[in-house]
Amino acid sequence: MARTLSPRRRLLTTIAAWSVALLIFFPVLWMLITSFKTEASAVASPPELFSASWTLENYAEVWARSDYPRFFWNSVVISIGSTLLGLAVAIPAAWSMAFVPTKRTKDLLMWMLSTKMMPAVAVMIPLYLVFQRIGLFDTKTGLVLALMLMNLPIIVWMLYTYFREIPGEILEAARMDGASLWNEIVYVLTPMAIPGIASTLLLNVILAWNEAFWTITLTTTKAAPLSAFIASFSAPQGLFYAKLSAASTMAIAPILILGWFSQKQLVRGLTFGAVK
Amino acid sequence: MTLTTRALLGATAAVCLSSWAMADTITVATVNNGDMVRMQGLMDDFKAKHPDIDVQWVTLEENVLRQNVTTDIATGGGQYDVLTIGTYEVPIWGKQGWLVSLNDLPESYDVNDLLPAIRGGLTVDGNLFAAPFYGESSMVMYRKDLMEAAGLTMPEAPTWADIEKAAAAMTDKSKEQYGICLRGKAGWGENMAFLTAMSNSYGARWFDENWKPQFDQPEWKATLDAYLNLMNNYGPPGASNNGFNENLTLFQQGKCGMWIDATVAASFVTGKDSTVADKVGFALAPDNGLGKRGNWLWAWSLAIPTSSKHQEAAKTFIDWATNKDYLALVASKEGWANVPPGTRTSLYENPEYAKVPFAKMTLDSINAADPTHPTVKPVPYVGVQFVAIPEFQGLGTTVGELFSAALAGQKSADDALAEAQAAVTDEMTSAGYIK
Numbered sequence: 001m002a003r004t005l006s007p008r009r010r011l012l013t014t015i016a017a018w019s020v021a022l023l024i025f026f027p028v029l030w031m032l033i034t035s036f037k038t039e040a041s042a043v044a045s046p047p048e049l050f051s052a053s054w055t056l057e058n059y060a061e062v063w064a065r066s067d068y069p070r071f072f073w074n075s076v077v078i079s080i081g082s083t084l085l086g087l088a089v090a091i092p093a094a095w096s097m098a099f100v101p102t103k104r105t106k107d108l109l110m111w112m113l114s115t116k117m118m119p120a121v122a123v124m125i126p127l128y129l130v131f132q133r134i135g136l137f138d139t140k141t142g143l144v145l146a147l148m149l150m151n152l153p154i155i156v157w158m159l160y161t162y163f164r165e166i167p168g169e170i171l172e173a174a175r176m177d178g179a180s181l182w183n184e185i186v187y188v189l190t191p192m193a194i195p196g197i198a199s200t201l202l203l204n205v206i207l208a209w210n211e212a213f214w215t216i217t218l219t220t221t222k223a224a225p226l227s228a229f230i231a232s233f234s235a236p237q238g239l240f241y242a243k244l245s246a247a248s249t250m251a252i253a254p255i256l257i258l259g260w261f262s263q264k265q266l267v268r269g270l271t272f273g274a275v276k
Numbered sequence: 277m278t279l280t281t282r283a284l285l286g287a288t289a290a291v292c293l294s295s296w297a298m299a300d301t302i303t304v305a306t307v308n309n310g311d312m313v314r315m316q317g318l319m320d321d322f323k324a325k326h327p328d329i330d331v332q333w334v335t336l337e338e339n340v341l342r343q344n345v346t347t348d349i350a351t352g353g354g355q356y357d358v359l360t361i362g363t364y365e366v367p368i369w370g371k372q373g374w375l376v377s378l379n380d381l382p383e384s385y386d387v388n389d390l391l392p393a394i395r396g397g398l399t400v401d402g403n404l405f406a407a408p409f410y411g412e413s414s415m416v417m418y419r420k421d422l423m424e425a426a427g428l429t430m431p432e433a434p435t436w437a438d439i440e441k442a443a444a445a446m447t448d449k450s451k452e453q454y455g456i457c458l459r460g461k462a463g464w465g466e467n468m469a470f471l472t473a474m475s476n477s478y479g480a481r482w483f484d485e486n487w488k489p490q491f492d493q494p495e496w497k498a499t500l501d502a503y504l505n506l507m508n509n510y511g512p513p514g515a516s517n518n519g520f521n522e523n524l525t526l527f528q529q530g531k532c533g534m535w536i537d538a539t540v541a542a543s544f545v546t547g548k549d550s551t552v553a554d555k556v557g558f559a560l561a562p563d564n565g566l567g568k569r570g571n572w573l574w575a576w577s578l579a580i581p582t583s584s585k586h587q588e589a590a591k592t593f594i595d596w597a598t599n600k601d602y603l604a605l606v607a608s609k610e611g612w613a614n615v616p617p618g619t620r621t622s623l624y625e626n627p628e629y630a631k632v633p634f635a636k637m638t639l640d641s642i643n644a645a646d647p648t649h650p651t652v653k654p655v656p657y658v659g660v661q662f663v664a665i666p667e668f669q670g671l672g673t674t675v676g677e678l679f680s681a682a683l684a685g686q687k688s689a690d691d692a693l694a695e696a697q698a699a700v701t702d703e704m705t706s707a708g709y710i711k
Contacts, residue, residue: 040549043525065313125347132353216340217347220303220355221332232335235308236465237520237540239549 028252035059035245042242058246066229068250075225075254077140078215079208082147083201086155089148091197094159095185099168109160112153120150120213131218140223143215147208154207155200162196163189195268202258202266209255226251300589301330302357305345307338309576310543311410311616312360314606315597321605322596329589338465345581349374354583357590361406363397363575363647367664370400376580376587377403378594385599389620391639394575397647397658406577407598410540411618413641414473414571416559417527417545418534419552422446422453433560436477436502436570439534443510446533455510457532458503461519462680464672469572469661470536471679472672475499477563477570479652482663482700487656487709491675491697500679500689507683516684528552536561538574539641542634543613558637560644566652572661573645575618618642667707674699 005013022029033049034042041052062068097105127146128137136142166189174188190197212227219228233240233247259266306312316333323329334356336344341360348355349369361369369375379402381387387395387404394411398404416439418430426445431438443455459470472482480495490496507515510533512526520537527535528550535541546553561571578597580590596602603623606615612629617638623629624639650660657663662672675696682692704710 038549040528043521045525045529045531065316125351128347128353129351132351132355137353137355216336217344220305220334224334228334228336231337231340232308234337235310235521236338237538238310238544239521239524240308 028256031245032249034242035249037242039239039242042245043239058242059250062233062243062246062250066232066247068229071224071226071229071251072254074140074143074223075209075227075251078143078147078223078225079205081140081144082151082208083155083204085144086148086152086204087159087197087201090152090155090159090200091185091190093156094163095189097156097160098163098166099171109157112156116153124217127214128217136218138219138222138224142218143223143225146214146218147211150211150214151204151207155204158200158203159193159196162193162200165196166192195265198262198265199268202262206255206259210252299328299330300586301332302584302586302589302593303332303334303355304358304360304578304593305334305336305341305356306360307341307576308335312576314610314614315409315602318602318605318609322593325596326592329592331593349581349583352583354581354585356581357584357586358593359579359581360409360576361579362577363394363573364659364662364664364668366398366406366577366579367400367658368666369579370403370405374582375405376582376584376591377405378407378580378591379404381407381591381595385595386622389600389622391619391621391642393573393642393645393647394619397573397575398577406575406579407594408575408577408619409598410616411573411575411642412538412540413573413618413638413645414470414537414561415539415542415637415641416534416536416561417541418442418557418559419446419530419532419555420557421552421555422533423557430557430559433569434562436562436564439536439562440502440506440510443506443534447510452531453533454512454526454531455533456506457512457518457523457526457535458507458515459519459523459537460507460511460515460680460683461517461522462673462676463519464662464669464676466519466676467680467683468672468676471499471503471676473561473572473661474503474570476568476651476660477561477566478502479564479566479568481651481653481655483656483704483709485654485656487704489697489700489704491693491700496693497689500682500693503679504682504689516680536570539618539634539638542638546633558634560637560641568650568652569644571641571645573642573647574661665709667703671700671703674703 035058036054036056037048037052038055038057041048044052097109131137131142136145170192171184171188174184179188210227212231215225215227216231219225230244230247230251233244312335319331322331342365345356345359345361347353366375390408391411394408395404398406398408416430416434423430423442423446426442428442428445430442439456445455447453447455459467461467475481475496478495478499480493480499481490484490512518512531518526520541523532523535523537524541524544526532527545530552535545542558544550545556561569563569578594580587580594584590598619600620600622603615603620607628612626613632615623615629617623617635624635629635645660647658647660657665662668678687678692678696678699681687682689701710
């Protein structure tokens, strides 16, 4: 039965929720505000909010100096491509771990997760060399593969958790009705796990979109995504915060909008099975 | 000959011709400095002169660029054709055989016109391994109005005692006005660039002739004590987090009486974002009467990695970007004050450029630096504000963290120096310098 809150308690809860939300969102908000300031105003001390000189010049300059559409398109292809490929590999893997576990399944899952604990720089040179030798350096295909491999442990873990919530009897019933393994996964398991798969997809698109180490290390001009676009606006000598903020805002805007519109799906997926 | 054979031969010839006529594409790796950005805006001129060469740019943050370029060269990747590197990398990479010699640049390039100090820093065993795009030293930038109000005059070549006296006179913490702003942020290219240059004027050195670290010597103690005294008494709060950009902001906002830093900052502190643009004076970096000044030498330069597959096109580009005509091109489009400074003697002989307020001081500062004899005593290394060995990035940052902690009050100067001595000795022993 749902609990009813007193108006006073509801107000306090609302204020607390908004405070936490604002605290989390503040860095992004500050970046957005800075992107509309002049360089001098962006570094003023104490920080200027209402007295700042507002301008759109930063956006105009960032747009003029860089080929934003190219970086954007590369980000779209890399993040969506790596996520879809990751799902194609992870769904069968998670199915087998959830429904046909062996004695070593838990160890295997832990091992997969442990690869995420390894510092990326430890495998930088080997991966760099492999990519060069097989012609994947500075290609979108190469980055799709690299990011798929980087995020695969998370995808498998998330899907494994969702699949475990699905009663095995339903799959068994499908098998008794003559469903092949392919049909069982595609027509029975996948539709039932749609919220989980959708949230996994969204989360991994966001992770891939925001990935900076590999996308900057393994690209130069052709496949560089928005992370490289942002990096190009940092300067060792001279003021650059306002332009960097404008570039960062342009880079995160698409994924922020995607997150905003899909938040219900994301929350539903992330809390899937949390309350029985 | 059948029709099919003729068609095939024709198609083959067309393919051959089209690939012959196809433009050579070079990839230039660079940093986001004002002069580099300006060069990218002038590519129409290059394209008009060299229609057969296309240029692609990879602009990255300085440390990311260093990491990517090092990885590419070390693995022979050949992803970049022109690299933007500094005077620290050139001697090391040149010795490793990673860079293409530029001794065969055309006569019109006039290599003898390059400033001797800058040219020397980019030459290894007689080979020029990088062409300087812009050069810089460090100098004192000070507020003429505050000095005048304090009844002081800044000598053209001040001593550290002059600097302390001026800092004390200009400090008024109640008005958030600090006598001196210096780098405090930890890093081999941050506080250690300043402190290593400063230590030269106190007669200190990183290593003796046998690569034994010298942080236990009185010269380093005198350097660090003087630095901490200046910063603790007359510097801004939180100075251990301040690097070039933070101090630039403070100076532009009128909060620093003096700032000792890169000569390239002169155009910023007198530029449109500065609230004190018309009140800035310039002087040489201070000395201590030992014959060496506390100024450094740096040049962002263009080099070709030996892994490049387009070395001739890359050479053509470097010739265009660093010759005298390029300086004239920038002057015609953006004015003489925006010409990349510190590379050519002829620029400083140009009467138009002589009108730029910081031109003479920049030249004098560059000429006062000697990378091969950086300090009073002999040293086994090259470099004024760095030691041109591969280990220095790590060593400089380790020592920089210790000195930054001393500035933040987290440890004493003596402890910082003792820990620096121990850390550097360990590293140099492991690296095989100390037998």
